[in-house]
Amino acid sequence: MAELTYKLEVFEGPLDLLLDLIEKHQLDIYDIKISLLTEQYMLYIEEAREQDWNLTADFIEMAARLLYIKSYSLLPVQEDEEEDPKADLEQLLRDYAMYKRISQDLKDEYIGAQIFFREVVPTGLPKPPANYNYAADRLELAYRRVVSSFAAKNITPKTFNRLIGTKIVSVNSRILYVLKKVRRQSRVRFEAFFDECQSRSEIIATFLAILELLRAGRLDTDENGDDIIMILNTEVVR
Secondary structure (H helix, E strand, O other): OOOOOOOOOOOOOHHHHHHHHHHOOOOOOOOOOOOHHHHHHHHHHHHHOOOOOOOHHHHHHHHHHHHHHHHHHHOOOOOOOOOOOHHHHHHHHHHHHHHHHHHHHHHHHOOOOOOOOOOOOOOOOOOOOOOOOOOOHHHHHHHHHHHHHHOOOOHHHHHHHHHHHHOOOOOHHHHHHHHHHHHHHEEHHHHHHOOOOOOOOHHHHHHHHHHHHHHHEEEEEEEEOOOEEEEOOOOOOO
């Protein structure tokens, strides 16, 4: 087994660790060398245990998942095989990388605005298997269109006074707004969630709310031409 190629660092979660390993070893996120990734991940886990770090269950769960994918990749491929755990992991990592990139862009741009950012919303509901039927790059482009459209609006003195007096918007409040809108209309265009936004903080909070609901499995997506459509995951939300 190869030696650990970097100093032991603290990561927020297993996905952050995996992305760091992918970058350090210059792996293709669209075609990951699962054996190398698993080997390096397990080295990190072993080293962390030797240093008596209290690893969360998420790290251990991901270790088991990587070992399963590695074992699965050694089996003969069946013609009618539909399951592809490696492809699912690659999609998960691409989506998470997109989420981190946009979140960092937002934090950098609005660092002085005291925007309320959150990590994960505890839903209190069973978490279903992740359903990645949406294109992360399309979601990112759609969001940037919303921001560009807002920036292009004519700001009158009256509007400006209203904007600077706007209270900071929490992600929690926008989660409730998004769920209510989807329940009422069944199918909602991504851009439609931002039609009534009156400030940049409201736009940011709304977008982060949508991302968290997608990550939690409470929203699914569909496509209608160039539009991304948000729909309720009825298996989770009643």
